[in-house]
Amino acid sequence: MKIERVERIKKTTAVHLAMEAKEALKKITEDFPDNPDTMGYFYSLLHKFYIQGEMPNDCSEVIGTMCIQVPEELIYASGARPVRICSGSYVYDQTGAEFMHAKSCSLVKATLGMLNIKNMPFKDSLSAIVVATTCDQKKKAASMLEDIGYKTYVLEMPSIKDSEEARVYWQSSVKNFAAALEDMSGNRITKKGLSEAVMKANRARAEFRRFNNLRKGAHNLIYGKDAFVVANGYFFDKIEHWTDALAKLNAELEQREAKGVCVANKHAPRILFTGSPAIFPNLKLPLLIEQSGGVIVADEMCSSSRLLYDPISFDEGNLYDMIPAVADRYLKPCTCPCFVKNDDRKRKLKEMAKEFGVDGVVYQAFSGCNPYEMEHKAIAKMLETEGVPMLYIETDYSPEDTGQLSTRVEAFMESIKNRKRSKLQRGIS
Amino acid sequence: MSVKYFAGIDIGSTAIKIVLIDEAGNIVAHQTSPTGSQFHKNTLDSFHALLERTGTNKNNVAYITATGYGRKLFKEADEFVSEITANAAGARIIGKDCGTVRTIINIGGQDSKAIMLDDDGHVRNFAMNDKCAAGTGRFLEMTARNLGVKVDELGDLHLNAKGVPLTINSTCTVFAESEIISLLASGHEREEIIAGVQYSIAKRIVRLAKRIGIEDMVFFDGGPAMNKGLVAAMEDELLRNVIVPEIPQITTAIGAALIAKEAFLAEGGKVHA
Numbered sequence: 001m002k003i004e005r006v007e008r009i010k011k012t013t014a015v016h017l018a019m020e021a022k023e024a025l026k027k028i029t030e031d032f033p034d035n036p037d038t039m040g041y042f043y044s045l046l047h048k049f050y051i052q053g054e055m056p057n058d059c060s061e062v063i064g065t066m067c068i069q070v071p072e073e074l075i076y077a078s079g080a081r082p083v084r085i086c087s088g089s090y091v092y093d094q095t096g097a098e099f100m101h102a103k104s105c106s107l108v109k110a111t112l113g114m115l116n117i118k119n120m121p122f123k124d125s126l127s128a129i130v131v132a133t134t135c136d137q138k139k140k141a142a143s144m145l146e147d148i149g150y151k152t153y154v155l156e157m158p159s160i161k162d163s164e165e166a167r168v169y170w171q172s173s174v175k176n177f178a179a180a181l182e183d184m185s186g187n188r189i190t191k192k193g194l195s196e197a198v199m200k201a202n203r204a205r206a207e208f209r210r211f212n213n214l215r216k217g218a219h220n221l222i223y224g225k226d227a228f229v230v231a232n233g234y235f236f237d238k239i240e241h242w243t244d245a246l247a248k249l250n251a252e253l254e255q256r257e258a259k260g261v262c263v264a265n266k267h268a269p270r271i272l273f274t275g276s277p278a279i280f281p282n283l284k285l286p287l288l289i290e291q292s293g294g295v296i297v298a299d300e301m302c303s304s305s306r307l308l309y310d311p312i313s314f315d316e317g318n319l320y321d322m323i324p325a326v327a328d329r330y331l332k333p334c335t336c337p338c339f340v341k342n343d344d345r346k347r348k349l350k351e352m353a354k355e356f357g358v359d360g361v362v363y364q365a366f367s368g369c370n371p372y373e374m375e376h377k378a379i380a381k382m383l384e385t386e387g388v389p390m391l392y393i394e395t396d397y398s399p400e401d402t403g404q405l406s407t408r409v410e411a412f413m414e415s416i417k418n419r420k421r422s423k424l425q426r427g428i429s
Numbered sequence: 430m431s432v433k434y435f436a437g438i439d440i441g442s443t444a445i446k447i448v449l450i451d452e453a454g455n456i457v458a459h460q461t462s463p464t465g466s467q468f469h470k471n472t473l474d475s476f477h478a479l480l481e482r483t484g485t486n487k488n489n490v491a492y493i494t495a496t497g498y499g500r501k502l503f504k505e506a507d508e509f510v511s512e513i514t515a516n517a518a519g520a521r522i523i524g525k526d527c528g529t530v531r532t533i534i535n536i537g538g539q540d541s542k543a544i545m546l547d548d549d550g551h552v553r554n555f556a557m558n559d560k561c562a563a564g565t566g567r568f569l570e571m572t573a574r575n576l577g578v579k580v581d582e583l584g585d586l587h588l589n590a591k592g593v594p595l596t597i598n599s600t601c602t603v604f605a606e607s608e609i610i611s612l613l614a615s616g617h618e619r620e621e622i623i624a625g626v627q628y629s630i631a632k633r634i635v636r637l638a639k640r641i642g643i644e645d646m647v648f649f650d651g652g653p654a655m656n657k658g659l660v661a662a663m664e665d666e667l668l669r670n671v672i673v674p675e676i677p678q679i680t681t682a683i684g685a686a687l688i689a690k691e692a693f694l695a696e697g698g699k700v701h702a
Contacts, residue, residue: 389553389554394559401559403498404540404557404559407498407511407512407513407540407557408513408555408557410510410511410513410514411511411512411513411514411552411555414510414511414513414514414552415513415514415551415552415553418514418549418551418552419547419551422549422551
């Protein structure tokens, strides 16, 4: 293609992306009163990244990751910054349509579309992309990225996570990855470097757990859309800055709790959101839920709570122990539906529904996202026995089904409210 | 003190349905008119016409609940409620004489739904068609247009079909249209084509309903439920009889009116009854 034409495509797409992001950000900030002041950091983070097209905070080398299974501590220890490159943009979903058939997953298409246009704020520092062998579409995307011209590292993952063989296989896979990172960066991964990386990642996760704990109370201190914004910021922000900003937000939420400030009344349906990841700007469904009077109090998604949950622990501070400890953190607690057996996800959702006092679950599956589509019935069945209603929504990044979705979401919220009212009346009589 | 009335307004993609109930919950009047392109104006006009026709003073309408696709545009309403909740509330009351309604199948102008009710008559689960308009009223309109008949003739023509209904394979409205044209071109009777189309709609909706489970009694409403051929096809596909209300189009508006009354009472309003 002629250079001039490529430049024009880049320019037009940047405009479209900025428009899309601006609209989403406007809904997030303006449609809701009482946004915490300290959310300002995260709103401006998204504004800078998506609308102005700038990378927040300095960074020299970026390793793009297409999955939360990629151990970010190793990337930090090799001197680079991991950036989660899964895209939530409908604009890129459309430009990525040339790589995959129309029925494939929006997320993978959008990520390919974005990487093909090469207009990301971190494009000049991106040295390699790491793709884990999770779903078929991501596997195939890995080879397409190579064809586009990216240095692509494929991180091999087992399809079963509970066998000893799988553990050994995964540990060697992570070791190989560590060695590859050293080759790519020319830096050694040292004991000191890795323990510092583990510490900063653990600190970030501890802060996110504190944040989630604050969402457990009956007070509804913050909307779920803000939780997604916070988690999305983690994708590309400098981790120390992000953690500090979240600590400030947590402090503000604690003050709100003490003062009794809440964003929604105590009868608002409390929703647990699960399924295909919610990534900005595609917060279509979470926003519909909260515009219909619900509050997303928890999520079980690889774009937020699953990404930022478990810490790494190791006893002996030597590299031989540390790398397997890092590997274990990434395999065992993972509740991704790409594994053959996934009872952990059911258990996790059941626990979360109880802990967070959830009234209903909304399950988002992107059309073409086979693992999540296929697991929804088993999850629905489990939740039914627990007496928790579930709304299953199959959608994609396009906004054209918003009208129909809003009817469904509103009806679900109304049915939860009626159920709560009946329960209350039975309690009285 | 004057008598109070409660209004349910269902602004659908094809028709605006308005129902007025009194304090005892009896239907006082109802009206159906085409939606057109000016949702808000047409709804307001229709509402005023209904009031005038029945000699009702606007001030006596104590509470208005709007539902349906265009509900948010009708700012005069006191409350909005989704058509799923309103449909459930209406079907629960209308179907009461025949027993307890457990499943509702509704075909609208641009969507179709299956709703499952719990013991209290509240929505327990529901399924809805996705983006496309296959298996909805639009599909019937397209069929009628291609065959040069009126939508309200489809039912009788279906029942007059002499042979076995023809198979329509496409569920997409656009593809089905070309399939119908090629069936006509190869000399098939329009009655058999209509029966085939209606079976294909029934099959599609029953498949949708199976996702949430079908339990007796099944209540079938929405404009297309006036079509007797479609009702017959639905009963065949469901392997059971369905209850079709006297005026299938207004169930959701009735539900909205009942919700209006409840909301009025919940907000501290008083009625004589």
